[in-house]
Amino acid sequence: MAKITDLASAVGENLKSGDTVAFEGFTHLIPHAAAHEAVRQGTGDLTLVRMTPDVIYDQMIGMGLARKLVFSYAGNPGVGLLRRLRDALETGWPNRPEIVEHSHAAMANAYEAGAANLPFAVLRGYLGAGLAEVNPDIRSVVCPYSGERLATVPAIRPDITFIHAQKADRRGNVLIEGIIGIQKEAVLAAKRAVVTVEEIVDDLNSHPNACILPHWTIAAIAEVPGGAHPSYAHGYYGRDNASYLEWDRIAADRATFQDWMQTHVLNATPAVFEARVAALRSAA
Amino acid sequence: MTFTATTCAPGAFTADEMMTIAAARPLKSDDVCFVGIGAPSAACNVARLTHAPGITLIYESGTIGTKPDILPLSIGDGELCDTALTTVSVPEMFRYWLQGGWITVGFLGAAQLDPFGNINTTVVGDYANPKVRLPGGGGAPEIASASREIYITMKQSKRGFVKTIDFFTSFGHGEGGDHRQRLGMTTRGPSLLITDLAIWKPDPETKRFTVTSLHPGVTRDQMSDSVGWDIPYAPDLEETPAPTREELEVLRDLKARTKAAQESSKDAAA
Numbered sequence: 001m002a003k004i005t006d007l008a009s010a011v012g013e014n015l016k017s018g019d020t021v022a023f024e025g026f027t028h029l030i031p032h033a034a035a036h037e038a039v040r041q042g043t044g045d046l047t048l049v050r051m052t053p054d055v056i057y058d059q060m061i062g063m064g065l066a067r068k069l070v071f072s073y074a075g076n077p078g079v080g081l082l083r084r085l086r087d088a089l090e091t092g093w094p095n096r097p098e099i100v101e102h103s104h105a106a107m108a109n110a111y112e113a114g115a116a117n118l119p120f121a122v123l124r125g126y127l128g129a130g131l132a133e134v135n136p137d138i139r140s141v142v143c144p145y146s147g148e149r150l151a152t153v154p155a156i157r158p159d160i161t162f163i164h165a166q167k168a169d170r171r172g173n174v175l176i177e178g179i180i181g182i183q184k185e186a187v188l189a190a191k192r193a194v195v196t197v198e199e200i201v202d203d204l205n206s207h208p209n210a211c212i213l214p215h216w217t218i219a220a221i222a223e224v225p226g227g228a229h230p231s232y233a234h235g236y237y238g239r240d241n242a243s244y245l246e247w248d249r250i251a252a253d254r255a256t257f258q259d260w261m262q263t264h265v266l267n268a269t270p271a272v273f274e275a276r277v278a279a280l281r282s283a284a
Numbered sequence: 285m286t287f288t289a290t291t292c293a294p295g296a297f298t299a300d301e302m303m304t305i306a307a308a309r310p311l312k313s314d315d316v317c318f319v320g321i322g323a324p325s326a327a328c329n330v331a332r333l334t335h336a337p338g339i340t341l342i343y344e345s346g347t348i349g350t351k352p353d354i355l356p357l358s359i360g361d362g363e364l365c366d367t368a369l370t371t372v373s374v375p376e377m378f379r380y381w382l383q384g385g386w387i388t389v390g391f392l393g394a395a396q397l398d399p400f401g402n403i404n405t406t407v408v409g410d411y412a413n414p415k416v417r418l419p420g421g422g423g424a425p426e427i428a429s430a431s432r433e434i435y436i437t438m439k440q441s442k443r444g445f446v447k448t449i450d451f452f453t454s455f456g457h458g459e460g461g462d463h464r465q466r467l468g469m470t471t472r473g474p475s476l477l478i479t480d481l482a483i484w485k486p487d488p489e490t491k492r493f494t495v496t497s498l499h500p501g502v503t504r505d506q507m508s509d510s511v512g513w514d515i516p517y518a519p520d521l522e523e524t525p526a527p528t529r530e531e532l533e534v535l536r537d538l539k540a541r542t543k544a545a546q547e548s549s550k551d552a553a554a
Contacts, residue, residue: 026345026346026360026374027345027358027359027360027361028345028360028362028365051374052422071420072420072421072422073419073420073421073422073423074417074419074420075418075419075420075422077321077357077358077359077360078321078322078356078357078358079357081416081417081418081419082419085417086416086417089414089417090414090415090416090417101406101420103421103422103423103424103425103426104344104374104378104421104422104423104426105378105379105382105383105423105425105426108374108375108377108378108379109375109378109379111375112375112379123378123379123383123426124383124426124429124430125383125425125426125429126425126426127425127429127455127467127468127469128429128452128455128458128463128464128467128469129421129425129429129452129453129454129455130406130411130451130452130453131406131421131425131453134411134412148468149468178362178365178371179345179346179347179360179364179365179371180346180371180372180373181345181346181360181373181374182373182374182375184373185373185375211373232362234362234365238362239357239358239361239362241357241358241361241545241546242546244357244358245357245546283548
């Protein structure tokens with residue numbers, strides 16, 4: 001049964017230092033508000049897992065919260081590189097996280113294996129690819145039927161997964177629509193899951209094939225309108241592409257980055273997200 | 285060459301525009317295309333809006349048959365989902381649609397490219413101690429092996445067109461010849477490279493990229509100055525037809541709509 005609570009409690013009661021944590025969202029519905037709360041609580045020594053560690057992981061890595069990063073594409077989509085991650089990997093500032101790098105296909109399969117309670121995933125992947133040489137987790141099996149050699153990767157089983165979704169009902173059932181990404185698998189693969197939602201409603205008004213996570217798969221839910229900004233919530237507000245472009249400038253300089261984090265994260269509350277999307281909401 | 289009423293005169297278009305339009309032309313209405321962001325996305329949408337209206341565009345965020353009115357900044361912009369035939373989960377996209385063999389053309393860009401179409405988007409320098417840490421492969425390692433063929437589009441530069449790439453993010457033709465088959469790949473691999481200056485195709489035997497067509501006004505000196513390897517030219521070297529007025533108009537409209545949308549997003553955020 002999902003506990004409906006405030007964001008600070010949802011994060012504080014479920015995320016511990018040293019955890020393996022996934023803040024998932026594939027461009028859409030990225031749980032920015034939850035990540036900012038984790039930064040405010042200073043929860044560190046984390047293994048950060050995500051297919052596309054964009055701005056929120058750039059922020060957490062820049063704040064020195066990451067011990068390790070498991071990922072398949074570390075860029076600011078359409079804009080360029082993640083400058084805080086680059087600084088960490090190229091110069092060790094503020095620390096040099098260990099990295100475990102995959103392809104999207106392998107990460108998707110690894111989450112699915114986690115959700116399916118299997119120890120590893122099998123795919124026809126990494127053929128001729130250099131990652132197999134630098135990531136010892138990428139191995140292979142021989143198909144017992146055809147003799148074909150296939151790639152394997154260990155299942156991803158986070159201690160905790162955070163996602164953002166459109167709606168939850170009062171029992172805690174969660175509805176996700178639009179680009180549904182890897183969120184379902186990331187929740188089902190985790191020991192516990194925390195969901196922020198745009199709104200809590202009496203009735204989800206869903207159709208039978210909607211992506212629903214039943215309340216008993218979720219540990220805690222917090223209502224944070226705008227909680228995906230500058231990512232977006234299909235049906236609520238659009239992607240704030242200008243903010244992604246702006247992040248490139250902010251992250252380019254250590255002091256500018258630290259000032260930004262102080263003002264917009266450390267000294268801010270979850271409620272600021274609603275104001276950020278007000279204009280985007282009316283435009284959507 | 286003579287210019288028809290519908291063909292643009294030299295100087296009426298940029299090298300970038302020529303690249304995008306040349307990259308759009310080989311796409312067909314019955315292609316199912318896995319689209320990378322940036323130049324590939326522009327080319328695929330120009331193809332859809334001109335000669336290939338039936339083309340199925342697939343972005344790795346899960347959108348199938350998308351018809352965006354503006355070019356997306358990311359592979360998961362709302363526009364892609366809103367205009368798609370359907371949107372599936374990321375595991376389904378990679379397992380069923382890509383690995384399942386439904387993609388006819390994978391369209392990729394590169395940071396570094398070698399003469400055999402091998403792609404690096406991972407690191408410049410040593411993997412453990414990189415000079416420049418790039419975003420990494422994302423969907424590309426499997427797009428490169430599972431799509432029936434691969435088109436690559438990128439601007440020529442000595443930094444990008446290198447003899448030896450620093451990291452094999454996506455396997456092209458490896459060392460050439462039958463290297464793909466030896467690794468168990470049954471797909472064609474890179475079959476076309478479209479740059480701001482030329483069109484390249486792999487030699488049928490060696491699989492080394494050979495220039496088959498120079499864009500209007502491009503000289504061999506310009507080519508040598510922008511590529512870090514010796515350039516083979518096809519004996520029947522052609523000149524790429526200049527953009528038609530329609531192609532250029534469609535591309536410029538698309539870019540203008542995209543720019544306007546990005547600026548209005550900026551106003552909304554301000």
